[in-house]
Amino acid sequence: MSAYTPAAVGEDLAVATLAGYLGTKAMEPVSTKLYELESEVDRAREDTARPGPPDRIAAEKLTPCRAPPPDGARLPTPR
Numbered sequence: 001m002s003a004y005t006p007a008a009v010g011e012d013l014a015v016a017t018l019a020g021y022l023g024t025k026a027m028e029p030v031s032t033k034l035y036e037l038e039s040e041v042d043r044a045r046e047d048t049a050r051p052g053p054p055d056r057i058a059a060e061k062l063t064p065c066r067a068p069p070p071d072g073a074r075l076p077t078p079r
Contacts, residue, residue, distance in 0.1 A: 004012075035043075051057060
């Protein structure tokens with residue numbers, strides 16, 4: 001088993017970054033087209049099953065991982 005050199009790690013990071021970027025760029029039009037082809041009934045069912053906006057869901061899942069703020073501040077409630 002060989003040890004990673006800084007150059008090899010840097011190369012791996014560059015390749016992984018480029019692969020992630022290209023994969024994301026390739027999937028954007030595919031996802032958009034699939035969303036356009038989805039029926040209104042299916043889209044409404046998915047929207048009702050989702051408990052809220054993705055960014056708020058992620059924030060609520062991450063919140064228990066840290067101590068609460070001393071002033072008791074909370075996430076703003078959706079309008």
